[in-house]
Amino acid sequence: MYIENVLQQLILPCLxxxxxxxxxxxxxxxxxxHMIMAGIGGTLTQFIFLAFELSGTAEMLCYFFSAAAVSMYSEIMARRLHVPVNMYLVVGIIPLVPGGYIYNTMITLIGGDVESFSHQFAETVGIAGSIAMGVFAVSALVRLTRIIMKKAI
Amino acid sequence: MTAKELLQITSRIGSMLIEYGAEIYRVEDSINRIAAAYGFSGGNNHIEVFAIPTSLIITVNEGDDAPITQTRRIINRGTNLDRVDKLNNLSRFICTEKPEADVIKKHLDEISKRKVYGYPVQIISYAIVGSTFALFFGGGIPDAVAAGIISILVLLVSKMVNKVKPSVFFQSVVCSIAASSIAVIISRIGLTDGFDKVIIGVSMNLVPGITLTNCMRDFIAGDFLAGMYTLIEALLVAVGMAVGAASAIALFTAI
Known part of the structure; x- marks a missing residue:
């Protein structure tokens, strides 16, 4: 029973x-x-997202942390392998795209239910914002450390 | 290297980078670095670059001569990160080795002929993306199969629409209408339980991934003009997808 739960909620989504x-x-x-390495990045993102979600963290924070993680992974891999960062970032961030939320926003809009539409819309925008903030935070950090390293040398 | 040769090479590298989906700050940065490698970095000899996702302007000043300028209008933008990677390596090579113009031109010709994935591989990848995302968002096996088949159809539709050179909005509306109407019809026949998971899975193929990441990275680099442009493009694609899916669902559930 327990193993089945782990399989359902953690291993299958990562796969x-x-x-x-x-x-x-x-x-x-x-x-x-690079495709395979980037795919591993996508899995890592999903794993971190699920780990935060299952431990009961607020949804927006889950998205923030996993976006930060994928950003960190792609910055590291890009430095190591001398490739553009967005080669890894673009693939790794795909599993985070909140397809379900966007779809629900559209469905409530067709249904004409303004109240649940505005609720869903705010949630979708919030998630998109937190993903962007996660990437922003890490990239800003990386840029800052590079400037400091250059000055130190 | 003369100013004219430098202008030819940098404008070609820059326009290729933009066409293959590099970030705008990377374009300006690469051109400035290449110019600096040949001594065009300040004083009497210097280079000015202005790039946005739709055009590229480069001016080279050499000594007391009149400055020379080239403008490139970029119309077709695709995504080919493999070529961006190779162009990146090339500009790193130029900065360290400082080769002659002919050598660089040969390298550029090689890069623009690099292989892209053929039709069969694209079809397989679309099918895999569609069906795995249908499973990912909680669909069953029938949903996954339907999403895989519809994804292939979406690829064919988008190739057909591409021939008339549409705007991004129009293209995503057409693809989304095609995908959603087939999904709704399949579920009305009774082959799948609902159409929502199928539509979400198929739509993931149309997500403007590179536009979104470039938008974020340009904003971080402080290139707000390019960031705004790509942000609006990504929003238009998303709205187009929603409009297409909404109209197809509203139409086919009403009948």
Whole structure:
């Protein structure tokens, strides 16, 4: 029973995001080696998201932390392998796209229920904002450390 | 390297970078670095770059000569991060080795001929993305199969629409209408339980991923003009997807 829960809630979503983000690399014409590394980044993102979510953190914070994690992963990998950062970032961030929320926003809009529409809309915008903030925070940190390192040398 | 050669090479590298989906600050940065490697970094010899996602302006000043300028209008933008990576390596190579103009031109020709993924691979990847995301958002096996097949159709539709060179909004509306109407019809026939998971899965193929990440990275780098442009483009695609799906659902559930 317990193992089944873990499988359902943790392992399967991570597996799906691994496969999906590797396949997504084709759309950006990334070569196979980088595609697999970027896919691992996508899985890592999803794992961190689920770990925070299952421990009961507020949803927006889950998105913030996992976006920060994927940003950190892609900055590190990009420095290591000398590739552009967005090659890893673009694939890694795909599993975070809140497809369900966007869809629900649209459905409530068609349904004409203004109250639940504005609720859903605010939630979607908040999630998009927290993903952006997660990426912003890490990138700003990385830029700052690079400037400081340059001055120290 | 003469000023004219430098102008030709930097404008070609810059326009290729923009066309293949690099961030705008990377374009300006690469051109400035290349120019600095050949001594165009300040004083009498210097270079000025202005890049936005739709055009590129470069001016080279050499000594007391009249400055020379080239403008490039960028019309077709795609995504090819492999070529961006190779262009990045090339500009790093230029900065350290300072090769002649002919050598650089040969490298650029090679990069613009690099292989892209063929049709079969694209079809497989669209199908995999559609079906795994249908499962990811909580669908069952029938949803995944339907999403995979519809994703392939969406790829074909988007290739067809691409031939008339549409705006991003129009393209996403058409793709989304096609995907959602097939999904709704399949669920009305009774092959899948509902159409929501299928539509979400298929729509993930249309998410403007590179536009969004470039937008964020340009904002961080302080290039707000480019950031605003890509932000509006991404919003238009998202709104187009919503409009397409909403109209298809409203139409086919009413019938």
């Amino acid at each position: 799906y995001s691994l496969i999906a983000s590797i396949a997504f690399g084709v759309q950006f014409n990334i070569k196979l080696r």
